[in-house]
Amino acid sequence: MARVVVDVMLKPEILDPQGQAVQRALPRLGFSGITDVRQGKRFELEVEGPVDAAALARIREMAETFLANTVIEDFDVRVQS
């Protein structure tokens, strides 16, 4: 079984109030030096059979139509070794 990871992040131009709230909390908790936080989603897909070009193309299609809303989010697909 191979694992494919899909990361979904808000596009840079979209405001991320959750990330901002995390960033603002950091100094209070004693973690200094973090100038920005962006929060996203990570999907781990367990894939049946070989992860070949065709399988990856299907997963990209899945990410584009369902896992991410490409109006506001970017995604990245990679095979985890």
Added chain:
Amino acid sequence: MTARIGVVTFPGSLDDRDARRAVQLAGAEPVALWHRDKDLRQVDAVVLPGGFSYGDYLRAGAIARFSPVMETVIAGARDGLPVLGICNGFQVLCESHLLPGALTRNDHLHFVCRDQRLRIENATTAWTSSYRPDQEIVIPLKNGEGGYVADERTLDMLEAEGRVVARYLELNPNGSRRDIAGVTNEAGNVVGLMPHPEHAVESLTGPGLDGLGFFTSVLKRLVNA
């Protein structure tokens, strides 16, 4: 013949009953539609109500958009079927790409619940023709992910084509770009609105009757058709 207006119930819908009641008070026949049923039961228009369909899992409206009923609603909307998406329904319409843009977490991160003043900026859509252009109304607003976002080009296009249906007045409750509370598609049959007109149709339970116009608008259009 009385117009039949369908109201879809998804798992997690909250305001489907209120929407059906608003339809009835407007003088139409409310028809309950079920998310797993592709059959729209010959309705003349469809309301996608507020709530948390499928628990808002993944993204608000993202899973509802792929439910069997939406296949028929999306096809119908492209053929001119009047569709109103309220709150979660608006999110479903954006996820379906029937409306441009998306709805994101309120910029202040808090759930907001208030009586909200709006200006109706397009009084020619299937759902707003009972209002005067620039009429101000007050209806309840309640959302956690109501911030309307789209890229600058899309926002400019919406403004230029008069497709901003309603705008927030007095304060922007959720960080929506350009104070946008509702938008319509090019044809004017599909409208998405973040605040809740179905909660302002009776003086006993709402801030007034300002919401009724959305439901009488579509009725007027169906009767005249």
